[in-house]
Amino acid sequence: MIRDPLIIFRRVGARGYFARDIGRAFRDPQTYGPETFRQMRNIGVDSLPLTVIVAAFIGAVTAFQTRYQLFGGVQLSVVGLISRQSIILELGPLLTGLVLTGRVGARITAEIGTMRVTEQIDALETLAYDPIAYLVVPRLIAALIMVPALTIIADAVGVGTAMLTAVTATDVTAAAFSEGLRLSFTPFQIVYSVIKAVLFGGAIAFFCTYEGYTADVGAEGVGRSTAQAVVVTSVAILVLDALTALLLAPYLQA
Amino acid sequence: MKKRDEVLVGLMLIVTIVVVVLGSLWLARGGLAKGYPLYAKFPWGAGLKQGQPVWLVGVTVGYVDEVELEQNGTLITTFRITDDYKVPVGSKATVVPNGIFGDMAVALTPERPNPVSHSPGDTVPVGPTTPGIAQITAKADSIARAVNSVTAALEQEMVAAGGLRDMRQAIAGTNRLIAEFSSIAAEQNRQLTATMTSLRRAASAVDPVKVDSTMTNIRTASANMAEMSADLKATSARLDLILAKVDSGNGSAAKLLNDPAVYNDVRGLLARMDSLIADVQKNPKRYINLTIF
Numbered sequence: 001m002i003r004d005p006l007i008i009f010r011r012v013g014a015r016g017y018f019a020r021d022i023g024r025a026f027r028d029p030q031t032y033g034p035e036t037f038r039q040m041r042n043i044g045v046d047s048l049p050l051t052v053i054v055a056a057f058i059g060a061v062t063a064f065q066t067r068y069q070l071f072g073g074v075q076l077s078v079v080g081l082i083s084r085q086s087i088i089l090e091l092g093p094l095l096t097g098l099v100l101t102g103r104v105g106a107r108i109t110a111e112i113g114t115m116r117v118t119e120q121i122d123a124l125e126t127l128a129y130d131p132i133a134y135l136v137v138p139r140l141i142a143a144l145i146m147v148p149a150l151t152i153i154a155d156a157v158g159v160g161t162a163m164l165t166a167v168t169a170t171d172v173t174a175a176a177f178s179e180g181l182r183l184s185f186t187p188f189q190i191v192y193s194v195i196k197a198v199l200f201g202g203a204i205a206f207f208c209t210y211e212g213y214t215a216d217v218g219a220e221g222v223g224r225s226t227a228q229a230v231v232v233t234s235v236a237i238l239v240l241d242a243l244t245a246l247l248l249a250p251y252l253q254a
Numbered sequence: 255m256k257k258r259d260e261v262l263v264g265l266m267l268i269v270t271i272v273v274v275v276l277g278s279l280w281l282a283r284g285g286l287a288k289g290y291p292l293y294a295k296f297p298w299g300a301g302l303k304q305g306q307p308v309w310l311v312g313v314t315v316g317y318v319d320e321v322e323l324e325q326n327g328t329l330i331t332t333f334r335i336t337d338d339y340k341v342p343v344g345s346k347a348t349v350v351p352n353g354i355f356g357d358m359a360v361a362l363t364p365e366r367p368n369p370v371s372h373s374p375g376d377t378v379p380v381g382p383t384t385p386g387i388a389q390i391t392a393k394a395d396s397i398a399r400a401v402n403s404v405t406a407a408l409e410q411e412m413v414a415a416g417g418l419r420d421m422r423q424a425i426a427g428t429n430r431l432i433a434e435f436s437s438i439a440a441e442q443n444r445q446l447t448a449t450m451t452s453l454r455r456a457a458s459a460v461d462p463v464k465v466d467s468t469m470t471n472i473r474t475a476s477a478n479m480a481e482m483s484a485d486l487k488a489t490s491a492r493l494d495l496i497l498a499k500v501d502s503g504n505g506s507a508a509k510l511l512n513d514p515a516v517y518n519d520v521r522g523l524l525a526r527m528d529s530l531i532a533d534v535q536k537n538p539k540r541y542i543n544l545t546i547f
Contacts, residue, residue, distance in 0.1 A: 149270035
C-alpha cells in the first residue's frame with residue numbers, strides 16, 4: 001500500500017531540480033574542470049580491465065552459442081553477422097553499462113554519500129564551492145565521455161574474441177566469419193552503439209550522484225543509497241536500451 | 255599524479271578513436287586497402303545490399319560497396335574488388351542466393367578464360383538472375399495449387415463420376431481379352447507346331463536322287479531349247495534371204511509376185527475359165543458326149 005500517492009511525482013520532481021542544478025553548475029568550469037580528468041581516469045581507465053574481460057567472454061560465448069544454434073545448411077558466415085549485430089548493437093553497450101553501474105556507479109554513490117554523511121558537502125558550501133559543480137559535473141562529463149569509449153573498446157574486443165573463438169573452437173573459417181561481419185554493415189551501427197553508451201553513461205552519473213547527494217544520515221543511509229543507486233541505474237539503463245531500440249532500430253537496416 | 259591521469263585518459267581516448275575508425279573501415283570495406291571499383295546495373299528487386307560478397311567463379315574477390323537506386327528501374331551497384339584479383343573480360347554478373355535465409359551474393363562468371371581483364375571503373379554485363387528462395391517458394395506454391403486442382407478434378411472424375419468403377423471394369427475386360435488372346439496364341443502355337451512337323455516330315459520324304467534326276471532333265475531340256483532357238487534363228491535368216499530375193503524381182507516366184515503381166519494373164523485365164531464353166535453348165539452335151547454300148 002502506497003503511503004504517499006504523490007511520492008513518485010515528488011521523486012521525479014526532486015531529480016528534475018537536481019538536473020536543473022547540474023545545468024547551472026556547468027557555468028562554473030573552474031570548479032569542475034580540474035576534477036574531471038581524475039574522474040575520467042577513475043571511471044574510464046580504471047574500468048578498462050573489467051570491461052575488456054567481460055566483453056571478451058561475452059564475445060566468445062556469443063560466437064559459440066550462435067554457431068551451435070544454427071541448423072544444417074545455414075551458411076557459417078551467419079555466425080559473424082549475428083555476433084557483430086549482438087555485440088555492437090546490444091551486448092557491448094548494455095553489459096558495459098551494467099558492469100559500470102556496479103563498479104563506478106556504486107563507488108560514486110558511496111563517495112558522495114559518505115561526503116554527505118560526514119558533512120563535507122556542507123563544508124564545501126560553506127567555502128562557497130558549488131558542491132554539484134565539484135562533485136557531480138566532473139563525474140557526469142567523465143561518464144559521458146568514458147562510457148562510450150569503454151563501449152567502443154568492448155565492442156572491438158567482443159567482436160575480436162568472437163572471431164577468435166569461432167575460428168579456433170568451431171568449424172567457422174576466418175573468411176566466412178569476416179564475410180558475415182561485413183554483411184549489411186553501416187557506420188550508423190557504431191553510432192547507435194555510441195548513442196546507447198552516452199545515454200547509459202549519463203544515467204550512471206546522474207542517478208548515482210543523486211542517490212549519493214541525497215543519502216540519509218549514517219552508514220546505513222549510505223549503504224541504502226548505494227544499493228538503490230545500483231538498482232535504479234540498472235533499471236534506467238534497461239529502459240533506455242528499450243527506448244533507443246524502439247526509436248533508432250528502424251534506421252539500422254542497411 | 256594529475257599529469258599521469260591526463261596521459262592515461264588521453265591514451266585511452268586515442269585508442270578508442272583509432273578502434274572506431276579502423277574498425278568501421280574494416281567492417282565497411284575490408285580494411286585500409288581500397289581495391290578497385292567495378293559496376294553493374296541490375297534490375298530492381300535483385301536483393302542487393304552493401305557488404306554482400308562478390309564471387310569470381312566461387313572465390314570471394316570483393317564485396318558490394320554501394321547500391322544506388324535509379325528511377326529507370328535499375329540498381330547501379332558498385333563492387334569493390336581486391337587488387338589481387340582481375341575479372342576477365344566477358345564475365346557476366348549475376349545475383350545468386352547465398353544460403354537459405356534469402357541473402358544474396360554477386361557471382362562473376364567468365365564465359366571462358368581470358369587474359370584481358372576489366373579495368374577499374376568498367377561496367378560488367380549482367381547475366382540472368384538466379385531465382386531466390388522467394389521465387390522458388392512462389393513457384394512451389396503455384397505447382398502445389400496446380401497439383402491440388404488436378405487432384406480435385408481427378409477425385410471428381412474418378413470417384414464422384416464413377417471413373418474408378420469404369421476403370422476397374424475396363425481392366426477386368428482387358429484381363430479377359432488377354433486371357434482370350436493367350437488361348438488363341440496357344441492354339442496357334444499348337445497348329446504351327448503341327449505344320450512344322452508336317453513340313454519336316456514332307457522334307458524328309460523328298461528323295462534326293464529323284465531331285466537330282468529332275469534337275470538333270472531340266473538342264474537337258476534347257477540345252478535343247480537353246481539348240482532349237484539357234485535353228486529357228488537360222489531358219490529365220492534363210493526366210494529373210496528368200497524374201498529379199500522375192501523383193502528384188504529375180505526368179506520365178508519373184509516374177510510371179512512382182513510382174514503385172516502375169517497378173518493380167520492369170521485374170522484373163524480365170525475369166526475365160528469362168529465363161530468356159532458357164533458354157534459347160536449351159537451346154538453340157540457339147541462337151542460331154544456319153545455313149546453306152
